[in-house]
Amino acid sequence: MNQTAGLAVGHYILLKDPITGNPLAGNPRKIENIDVATRTVTWGTAYAPVNVTMNAVKVLFHNAAFETFGRVDSGGYLTLADQAAPEGSPANAAWLWSDGTSRALRVRTKDGITSSLNNGGTGTVAMGDTDRTPAASVHQCGVIVTTGTLTSHRLLTLPPATDTDAYGKWIDNTCTGAFSVVVRQSTGATVSVPNGAKAYVWLDSRGVTKLM
Structure with missing residues (x-):
């Protein structure tokens, strides 16, 4: 392209014949990548990006259309x-x-x-008076409820997070007994949530941090 100003990944563009003004076949397309140095735009359809080379064509923006949404x-x-x-x-x-x-x-x-996401995206972990690593269908929920009667502090191990892929969870500890559920990753800081208490925790490269 002669210039890429105004274009961004995720935009939809429409190419037209400069003489007839008719859309070229296969349009519109979603921009998948822009190389500013070479002014090359990679575009695709249905998540199948392809490199396209066209000469002397008009480039117009095209509004996205949602179908069967x-x-x-x-x-x-x-x-x-x-x-x-x-x-x-x-x-x-x-x-x-x-x-x-x-x-x-x-x-x-x-x-x-x-x-x-029924029940508000809540997952339940039956601690069974032992350490637990929740199943995938549970640990990805926004709220994790722990149940059971504890005779000692028990570990609740969640998937590791980096600073790029950090995430937060509500922990609702409904267990009974005078102990806590300790929220942890495989490494790093941990947070103890007493039985009968709730906490919002944040997981990143440091481990687990209690926010509220």
Whole structure:
């Protein structure tokens, strides 16, 4: 391209024949990458980016169109259209959809973990008076509830986080007994949540930090 000013990854562009003004085949396309030094734009369709070389064509912005996603009702509510699980989607994508069979609201995180968001995205861990590492369907939930009767402090080990992939969790410790659930990663700082207490914890390269 002769210049890339105004273009950004994620934009949709439309190429037109400079003489007829008719759209070229395969448009619009989503910009996947921009090399500013060489003014090269990589674009694609359905997450299949390809390099395209065109000469003397017009480049116009094109508004994205959402299809079979849902509708916004008069009260401002978004109603999701029933969908099957997103098969064949790219590994680095996250999805939110309404299950066409069970009508559950489901989410798939970029690491491929799929779970239901019914009950507000809450996962439950039965401590069983032992240390626990929650299943994937539990540890990806925003709220983790621990249950059981403890006779000593027990470890709740969550997936490791980096500063780039840091995340937060609400821990609702409903266990009984005069002990605590210790929230930890495999390394780093830990946070003790007393039985009957709640805490919002943050996980990053330092380990686990209590925020509230």
